[in-house]
Every structure is written in C-alpha cells, then in structure tokens.
Amino acid sequence: MVQSKTELFEQELIEKAALFKALAHPARLQILQFLAATQSCITGDISDELPLGRTTVNQHLKELKAAGLVTGHIEGVKTKYCLDMDNVKRLREELGGFIDDLHIDNYCCE
Amino acid sequence: MVQSKTELFEQELIEKAALFKALAHPARLQILQFLAATQSCITGDISDELPLGRTTVNQHLKELKAAGLVTGHIEGVKTKYCLDMDNVKRLREELGGFIDDLHIDNYCCE
DNA sequence: TTCTTATGACGCAAATATACGTCAAATATT
DNA sequence: AATATTTGACGTATATTTGCGTCATAAGAA
Numbered sequence: 001m002v003q004s005k006t007e008l009f010e011q012e013l014i015e016k017a018a019l020f021k022a023l024a025h026p027a028r029l030q031i032l033q034f035l036a037a038t039q040s041c042i043t044g045d046i047s048d049e050l051p052l053g054r055t056t057v058n059q060h061l062k063e064l065k066a067a068g069l070v071t072g073h074i075e076g077v078k079t080k081y082c083l084d085m086d087n088v089k090r091l092r093e094e095l096g097g098f099i100d101d102l103h104i105d106n107y108c109c110e
Numbered sequence: 111m112v113q114s115k116t117e118l119f120e121q122e123l124i125e126k127a128a129l130f131k132a133l134a135h136p137a138r139l140q141i142l143q144f145l146a147a148t149q150s151c152i153t154g155d156i157s158d159e160l161p162l163g164r165t166t167v168n169q170h171l172k173e174l175k176a177a178g179l180v181t182g183h184i185e186g187v188k189t190k191y192c193l194d195m196d197n198v199k200r201l202r203e204e205l206g207g208f209i210d211d212l213h214i215d216n217y218c219c220e
Numbered sequence: 221t222t223c224t225t226a227t228g229a230c231g232c233a234a235a236t237a238t239a240c241g242t243c244a245a246a247t248a249t250t
Numbered sequence: 251a252a253t254a255t256t257t258g259a260c261g262t263a264t265a266t267t268t269g270c271g272t273c274a275t276a277a278g279a280a
Contacts, residue, residue: 004234004235004236025237025238027238052238052239052240053239053240053241054240055239055240055241055242056238056239056240059237059238059239059240060238063237074246076246076247076248077246077247077248078247
C-alpha cells in the first residue's frame with residue numbers, strides 16, 4: 001500500500017476496530033483468560049502457560065496495556081498484571097453495542 | 111518470526127481470535143454497517159461509500175465472507191452482498207460469551 | 221457482433237504484526 | 251560486594267495485512 005488509510009475513517013470506527021484488534025490473537029485471549037482465572041494478579045511468567053517465549057508474551061502484554069484492558073504494577077523485581085475491570089466491562093458493552101446497532105432483527109435479505 | 115505459532119493454541123481460542131480479527135479494521139466495520147443500513151442487499155459499489163478503491167473493498171468483503179459474516183449472490187453482471195444474520199447473531203453471543211466467561215464480576219486485583 | 225459495465229483473480233509494494241535473542245537496569249540473594 | 255532473577259527496551263527476521271493496478275471473464279446494451 002502506498003500509505004495507511006485507517007485514519008480516513010470515522011474516529012469511532014477506528015477505536016472500535018482497535019479494540020477488536022487487541023483481541024485478534026489467541027495469545028492475547030489466553031492471557032486475558034489467565035489473568036481472570038488467577039484472581040490474584042500474576043507476575044510475568046505467564047509465558048509458562050503459553051507456547052511462546054517470554055519476550056513475545058511481554059509484547060502481547062504491552063498491546064493489551066495499550067488497549068487499556070490490562071494494567072501492570074511493579075512490585076520489587078517482579079511486575080503484577082491485572083485486568084482493568086472497568087475497561088473490560090466497557091469493552092463488552094461497546095462490542096455488543098456495535099452489533100445491536102446493526103438492527104439485524106429487522107434485516108431482510110432477498 | 112521463524113514460524114507462525116497460532117496453531118499451537120486451543121482451537122477454540124484460534125477461532126474466536128479469527129472472529130475478532132474479521133472485525134479489526136474500520137473498513138470492515140463500516141461495510142457491515144452499510145449492509146445493515148441498506149436493508150436490500152447491495153452491489154459491489156460499496157466502495158463509493160468508503161475512502162478506498164474498489165479492489166481493496168473487494169478484498170475486505172472476501173475476508174468478511176471467509177469469516178462467514180457476509181454472503182454474495184451473483185445477479186446478472188452484479189453481485190449482491192448480504193449479512194449472514196444467523197452468523198452475526200452467533201458472533202454476538204460468542205464475543206459476549208468470551209467476556210462473560212472471564213467472570214470479571216468476582217475479579218479482585220490487589 | 222461490438223461495446224460497455226461489473227466483477228473477481230492475480231500479483232506487487234508498503235505497512236504492520238509476530239516471534240524472539242540480546243542487553244542493561246533494578247531488585248533480591250548470598 | 252558479588253551473584254542471580256526478573257523485567258522491559260531494542261533490534262532483527264519472517265509473516266501477514268493492506269491497498270491498489272491490471273487483466274480476463276461474464277452479462278447486458280447498442
């Protein structure tokens with residue numbers, strides 16, 4: 001492509017697409033599940049749970065943080081990661097809302 | 111990367127990630143909105159509505175079809191695209207379900 | 221038939237994502 | 251102090267996505 005064109009779309013669509021993109025990799029989904037399952041916030045060796053190296057997992061964590069779904073607290077040498085519950089809830093509403101707004105109930109294709 | 115590793119994850123996660131990925135671009139979100147808004151199924155010149163060329167839009171439509179969210183019926187020279195309502199509804203449940211399954215209501219981070 | 225239109229397949233180039241090795245800094249352990 | 255852990259930043263290689271031009275095909279119009 002000559003240039004990226006994502007910025008030519010409506011801001012709202014861009015943001016929604018970015019949210020979906022944050023969830024568009026199985027590693028990131030599994031990280032979210034793992035953080036949710038282990039109630040207490042967990043250190044970085046989430047990589048033991050995934051078929052990926054540590055730095056790769058770190059990279060995915062970084063993206064989840066950028067999307068606002070996860071926060072990281074430094075605790076001595078280690079770092080504890082947590083779900084950002086408020087944003088995860090907001091996420092759920094936004095994603096459901098997008099589909100609801102399509103009003104597929106009335107949709108009739110012929 | 112030496113090789114793609116997505117296939118090393120659980121099948122369920124891979125499929126959910128693929129669904130999210132289908133929604134991870136503003137053009138595809140807008141295409142879905144457009145198809146939903148124009149009740150009658152629409153020919154390919156959806157590209158008039160987007161800041162993208164025809165072949166690019168075609169490419170995005172192809173991805174939406176691969177994800178099962180859209181179907182295309184040939185009608186003479188033109189092609190009519192439709193939302194696949196059943197799959198869109200299923201999508202809504204699966205995506206909401208993923209977040210529900212995190213049980214964030216009980217989540218307590220300290 | 222000839223011309224026009226609409227489409228999708230194909231391939232290219234640029235941008236971005238994915239995966240990881242290495243390294244320096246910070247904290248703990250000895 | 252010397253050593254060991256844990257982490258994130260950085261760079262690199264490969265893979266995938268994105269955007270588009272070109273072309274051949276198929277159907278309708280002239």
